[in-house]
Amino acid sequence: MSLAVINYHQGMSRWEPNARGRLLQAALELYVERGFEQTTVAEIAKLAGLTERTFFRYFADKREVLFWGAAALQELLVSTVAGAPDSEAPITVIGTAIEAAGAVFQEGREGALLRQSVIAANAELQERELIKLASLASAMADALRKRGVSDPGASLSAEAGIAVLKIAFERWINETSPQDLPQLIRELFAELKVVTGAT
Amino acid sequence: MSLAVINYHQGMSRWEPNARGRLLQAALELYVERGFEQTTVAEIAKLAGLTERTFFRYFADKREVLFWGAAALQELLVSTVAGAPDSEAPITVIGTAIEAAGAVFQEGREGALLRQSVIAANAELQERELIKLASLASAMADALRKRGVSDPGASLSAEAGIAVLKIAFERWINETSPQDLPQLIRELFAELKVVTGAT
DNA sequence: AACGTCATGTCAGCGAATGACATCGCTCTC
DNA sequence: GAGAGCGATGTCATTCGCTGACATGACGTT
Structure with missing residues (x-):
């Protein structure tokens, strides 16, 4: 398994589309690599180029990502x-x-x-x-x-x-x-x- | 429903027996009166005459009390x-x-x-x-x-x-x-x- | 009386989740 | 095309569940 080298927002500014999709992909990648408990919401959000608060606007909780x-x-x-x-x-x-x-x-x-x-x-x-x-x-x-x-x-x-x-x-x-x-x-x-x- | 007037430890000192039982009774009473979410572990522990930390020594989490x-x-x-x-x-x-x-x-x-x-x-x-x-x-x-x-x-x-x-x-x-x-x-x-x- | 042991207390800290408010970028209108 | 409105995002502060590390108190043993 590869480490999470991809940053799903990179040079993107605010307003880049598909925020939910980026959060989804980032969360899945981290859950697979480190395991669910060892992944923090802050890490997911950072990888997706968003903030922790925004994560919780798209998903009710940390688990819900996997049941979309x-x-x-x-x-x-x-x-x-x-x-x-x-x-x-x-x-x-x-x-x-x-x-x-x-x-x-x-x-x-x-x-x-x-x-x-x-x-x-x-x-x-x-x-x-x-x-x-x-x-x-x-x-x-x-x-x-x-x-x-x-x-x-x-x-x-x-x-x-x-x-x-x-x-x-x-x-x-x-x-x-x-x-x-x-x-x-x-x-x-x-x-x-x-x-x-x-x- | 009556409010939680009973303090399950009252004049008891440390080492009073049946700590688990007191926590159980205190938790059930508060869950019924205020609801599960509106009850904090600190409140349960206080009602039982113990500390929050001790609650978690007897029950893995706040929910487990109900599934004993x-x-x-x-x-x-x-x-x-x-x-x-x-x-x-x-x-x-x-x-x-x-x-x-x-x-x-x-x-x-x-x-x-x-x-x-x-x-x-x-x-x-x-x-x-x-x-x-x-x-x-x-x-x-x-x-x-x-x-x-x-x-x-x-x-x-x-x-x-x-x-x-x-x-x-x-x-x-x-x-x-x-x-x-x-x-x-x-x-x-x-x-x-x-x-x-x-x- | 000193010791060991076990239950409990104390303290510090992390992370999930939420509310309140600020800010940014887009779009629509005049 | 300047400003108004609006929806998405950011910032900040806070509460609470839960855990680790260590201290302390009570009890039995010798």
């Missing part, structure tokens, strides 16, 4: 659930949505690996990841209820889907030669079916 | 899983363990209500709760593997069990006249079976 993509993922899941044919069973709808999420992760696996290695090394980041996942489950359950799915079933299906995503992602990220993530997700849904009550 | 019971819960879950008859299916073993946890919550519902109202009002506390739940799932999955359950199934069963516990607890805590929690858990496991499409 969560909103888009939530939109994908919700819209996939909302757009599914009315005839499909709730668990099938959730399965389709989770597979779509898996396909997104599959592109850009290198970035996901880097990001996950940072998260795996820090408990605070794992906490943040878990609450994002819980938020995804909650949003999917809402989307199911809008389709007329009644309540214990909606929550259970959504939570089950997130559980599958967690386990599938973990396996996929730890594989040296990765298999197809959506397919792995499909297999885990099948396994879940077996596990919960094969007679 | 998690270790005992984990032991209960793991030992229940470990002690189940060999003939039982993994999901049944998990179901028994989760029901046992539910029974523990059922005693002391008032305390659980108070605790949960504090947690519900603060995102950081929800994060900590989620990582504790994830830790419970991980511990149960380990316990299943020691019984010879192979890996995708062990993780899936454990995560499904935790999902059921989450949903059951949430419903139970929001009921004015609460039904039997272990029974609610049993019903949710049945519903999960239906939802996943197990025939």
Whole structure:
């Protein structure tokens, strides 16, 4: 890994565009090189050519930088659930949505690996990841209820889907030669079916 | 709610026993009265007749006070899983363990209500709760593997069990006249079976 | 009575986060 | 094209969570 020699603002004056992007890139680089705890917000801001105060105008806290993509993922899941044919069973709808999420992760696996290695090394980041996942489950359950799915079933299906995503992602990220993530997700849904009550 | 008039050390000198207990009680009282964020560690320590530094010798951080019971819960879950008859299916073993946890919550519902109202009002506390739940799932999955359950199934069963516990607890805590929690858990496991499409 | 040990106190300091206010650069208008 | 307005950024001060280093007090042992 190379040291942080690049200064993302260099000769730039104030008002250089893409402040959020510069902060994002600077933070990721430092988190990967030194680790999350060993990186201060002041360092990130300096590398991006901004001040500490500005960092907190773009990101609620030091952790949030790593979870910037969560909103888009939530939109994908919700819209996939909302757009599914009315005839499909709730668990099938959730399965389709989770597979779509898996396909997104599959592109850009290198970035996901880097990001996950940072998260795996820090408990605070794992906490943040878990609450994002819980938020995804909650949003999917809402989307199911809008389709007329009644309540214990909606929550259970959504939570089950997130559980599958967690386990599938973990396996996929730890594989040296990765298999197809959506397919792995499909297999885990099948396994879940077996596990919960094969007679 | 009464203001914090009680000083848990009063005329006590140094070396008064049960420092952890006093900190626990002081923290809970202040969290309930003022809310978690509005309570400083210095205030907790003062109410307990100790110093801020000593608080951090007993609790890793300000949040951990509210999760002191998690270790005992984990032991209960793991030992229940470990002690189940060999003939039982993994999901049944998990179901028994989760029901046992539910029974523990059922005693002391008032305390659980108070605790949960504090947690519900603060995102950081929800994060900590989620990582504790994830830790419970991980511990149960380990316990299943020691019984010879192979890996995708062990993780899936454990995560499904935790999902059921989450949903059951949430419903139970929001009921004015609460039904039997272990029974609610049993019903949710049945519903999960239906939802996943197990025939 | 001296000693060692363990719990607690004291002190100094770092870093995350936030509020209040100043300042800079762009754009729009007259 | 000079000034007004405005949004993005900087500056400053402060609070609070948390930690390390070291001092001190109480207790049991010999």
